[in-house]
Amino acid sequence: MSKLNLPTKQERHTRFGSIQPAAGTKPTSKELMTDLQNKPHDYLFALDAVGICEVKYPVNIPSSTSPTMQVSMAAFKMTTSLGRHSKGINMSRIMEQLEAYRQENWVMNLPTLANFTQELAARMQQTSAEIEVWFPWFYERISPALKKTGLQHSEAFIKISYEKDCPIKAEIGIKAAITTLCPCSKEISEYSAHNQRGIVTITAVPYDPINVNEDWKAMLLEAAESNASSMLYPVLKRPDEKKVTETAYENPRFVEDMVRLVAADLYEMESIQAFTVECRNEESIHLHDAIAKITFSKE
Numbered sequence: 001m002s003k004l005n006l007p008t009k010q011e012r013h014t015r016f017g018s019i020q021p022a023a024g025t026k027p028t029s030k031e032l033m034t035d036l037q038n039k040p041h042d043y044l045f046a047l048d049a050v051g052i053c054e055v056k057y058p059v060n061i062p063s064s065t066s067p068t069m070q071v072s073m074a075a076f077k078m079t080t081s082l083g084r085h086s087k088g089i090n091m092s093r094i095m096e097q098l099e100a101y102r103q104e105n106w107v108m109n110l111p112t113l114a115n116f117t118q119e120l121a122a123r124m125q126q127t128s129a130e131i132e133v134w135f136p137w138f139y140e141r142i143s144p145a146l147k148k149t150g151l152q153h154s155e156a157f158i159k160i161s162y163e164k165d166c167p168i169k170a171e172i173g174i175k176a177a178i179t180t181l182c183p184c185s186k187e188i189s190e191y192s193a194h195n196q197r198g199i200v201t202i203t204a205v206p207y208d209p210i211n212v213n214e215d216w217k218a219m220l221l222e223a224a225e226s227n228a229s230s231m232l233y234p235v236l237k238r239p240d241e242k243k244v245t246e247t248a249y250e251n252p253r254f255v256e257d258m259v260r261l262v263a264a265d266l267y268e269m270e271s272i273q274a275f276t277v278e279c280r281n282e283e284s285i286h287l288h289d290a291i292a293k294i295t296f297s298k299e
């Protein structure tokens with residue numbers, strides 16, 4: 001093939017429609033630019049929350065299980081309140097703060113995220129701030145018969161709510177995948193029973209948000225998995241697969257059974273004040289899913 005005689009990159013851009021920037025009349029230095037967000041007026045209403053979401057950022061996550069320190073990709077929602085006489089917040093400051101924490105190599109847990117939230121409210125000169133963050137948390141999972149190790153993950157969740165002169169509030173959570181085997185199908189069929197992947201979502205309010213001693217991620221995962229027909233495993237050889245299949249048959253669960261059994265475990269956890277448990281089964285004999293949910297407070 002003969003060699004193409006391409007124009008320069010700049011010439012190519014011009015040919016495809018790029019133009020030179022206009023001279024312009026508006027200021028280009030920051031000091032001379034209007035700060036619209038901080039122009040005082042009566043803007044009719046105060047706001048509960050304004051900020052940014054879908055912010056993907058790497059974070060260091062501590063864990064009681066191996067790997068005990070891991071870098072994960074978190075999705076943040078970060079908001080503050082806004083007074084009636086302020087037009088807008090300075091949104092760039094939220095990302096500035098997140099980047100400053102990253103450069104400090106921070107380890108994200110409940111106390112450090114509580115500090116982050118409180119600092120954000122101060123930086124934005126607002127009375128309240130809220131951070132919600134979801135991140136994949138990885139842990140080693142060993143197969144039930146041949147003890148083969150692989151890495152698995154669940155989605156973990158932290159929400160911190162800061163309000164000036166009030167105690168910090170927190171919510172923790174996990175979204176874990178499990179196997180459920182249908183009790184009805186097992187009961188009525190001559191052999192076999194349909195089973196499916198269930199998604200258990202737990203959110204919980206700890207009594208003392210800053211001093212949750214246990215690795216709450218492991219604690220909530222245990223509540224979801226130990227009540228399922230079977231856990232999921234990354235590596236399964238034939239003896240493992242036999243064990244998993246038979247364990248599921250020995251422990252049939254409806255979605256209703258799942259949320260009630262997980263709720264019982266959470267009820268027994270002394271550090272948890274209130275919780276919500278949802279189970280969604282991706283049904284293997286339908287196109288639709290089966291769902292159940294319970295919300296409970298010990299207060």
Ligand SMILES: Nc1nc2c(ncn2[C@@H]2O[C@H](COP(=O)(O)OP(=O)(O)OP(=O)(O)O)[C@@H](O)[C@H]2O)c(=O)[nH]1
Nearest residue numbers: 030035036037038050087088089090091092093094
């Ligand atoms: N408040 C507000 N800001 C927005 C909106 N949409 C985009 N922006 C952001 O406005 C930002 C620039 O504003 P600021 O953060 O106030 O920038 P600045 O005033 O130079 O920042 P400071 O030096 O911290 O005062 C950009 O990061 C945009 O992302 C919006 O709907 N509301």
